[in-house]
Amino acid sequence: MCKTCNCGSETDSEQISVTIKGIKTSGCVKIIERSLLGLPGVLHVHVHAHDGKTKIAYNPVRTTIGDIANKLKSEGYHLQSNL
Amino acid sequence: MQIQVMANILDKNDKMATQISALLNSHGIFAVNLLGSPGSGKTSLLENTIGALKNEIRMAVIEGDLFTSKDADRISCHGVPVVQINTGGGCHLDASMVKKALEKLDLTALDLIIIENVGNLVCPAEFNLGEDVKATVLSITEGEDKPLKYPLMFKQANIVVLNKIDLLPYTEFDMATATEDIFCLNPNITLVAASCRLGEGLQKWYEWLKQKISNKKRSVLAVID
Numbered sequence: 183m184c185k186t187c188n189c190g191s192e193t194d195s196e197q198i199s200v201t202i203k204g205i206k207t208s209g210c211v212k213i214i215e216r217s218l219l220g221l222p223g224v225l226h227v228h229v230h231a232h233d234g235k236t237k238i239a240y241n242p243v244r245t246t247i248g249d250i251a252n253k254l255k256s257e258g259y260h261l262q263s264n265l
Numbered sequence: 266m267q268i269q270v271m272a273n274i275l276d277k278n279d280k281m282a283t284q285i286s287a288l289l290n291s292h293g294i295f296a297v298n299l300l301g302s303p304g305s306g307k308t309s310l311l312e313n314t315i316g317a318l319k320n321e322i323r324m325a326v327i328e329g330d331l332f333t334s335k336d337a338d339r340i341s342c343h344g345v346p347v348v349q350i351n352t353g354g355g356c357h358l359d360a361s362m363v364k365k366a367l368e369k370l371d372l373t374a375l376d377l378i379i380i381e382n383v384g385n386l387v388c389p390a391e392f393n394l395g396e397d398v399k400a401t402v403l404s405i406t407e408g409e410d411k412p413l414k415y416p417l418m419f420k421q422a423n424i425v426v427l428n429k430i431d432l433l434p435y436t437e438f439d440m441a442t443a444t445e446d447i448f449c450l451n452p453n454i455t456l457v458a459a460s461c462r463l464g465e466g467l468q469k470w471y472e473w474l475k476q477k478i479s480n481k482k483r484s485v486l487a488v489i490d
Contacts (some may be wrong), residue, residue, distance in 0.1 A: 188391075189356065
């Protein structure tokens with residue numbers, strides 16, 4: 183995490199860019215961000231309401247991309263990878 | 266190449282933390298890793314906790330600080346064993362430092378060890394010290410945005426003490442947002458709103474701590490039986 187002193191497990195977290203489908207209003211952004219942040223390994227979520235483009239920082243050891251997709255599905259959205 | 270080195274450092278730390286955990290378990294000692302920013306009130310929380318519980322719980326403190334012994338000096342006035350760790354500028358404690366500090370304590374005469382980490386909302390969250398729980402102190406003067414800005418600290422914590430609530434009327438701190446963000450990051454966390462200066466709200470922290478210590482004692486005794 184700490185890029186200043188190079189300590190810690192910076193390598194444990196990854197940042198992915200995805201597109202989330204099913205966003206209808208700006209209220210959806212808050213729902214998505216809150217629900218994903220509740221997953222154990224998700225550290226940061228930033229969703230663009232107008233096109234669904236989303237950046238997610240997460241620790242893949244604690245939360246998999248499958249967990250993220252399932253969580254989105256349970257909230258009525260679905261994930262499309264940009265990779 | 267650097268990535269591999271960092272991975273090795275954490276791996277080594279985790280192995281030593283496991284050894285510390287086993288050592289503390291063998292003595293039935295409950296250990297708290299106390300985290301938070303400089304000035305959040307970690308040492309004040311410790312002072313209050315010692316004052317409230319030292320007659321019923323045998324406790325010791327390990328104080329982490331960069332260079333000085335200012336916090337250890339404060340704690341030593343309260344009549345409990347205290348060991349100072351100076352990191353020499355290092356921004357966090359690691360398990361090897363704590364292992365050496367434990368050698369200076371009589372583990373047969375303790376129920377609780379509180380390890381006050383270096384004041385920092387980033388790095389200390391990454392290093393396990395063999396503790397049972399992580400407790401994070403966040404003061405309202407730091408602002409309600411800190412949980413989302415420093416998520417790992419709140420993801421890893423078992424309890425958050427939201428300190429300095431006596432200053433709420435003088436700040437624009439948004440308690441509802443802070444609470445919502447903390448539970449969003451960690452739905453299972455325990456939240457205590459308190460003022461270490463006035464002692465307000467601390468009873469919940471004391472009861473939580475006593476329950477955890479009691480649970481640990483019971484689990485150790487169950488293994489022995």
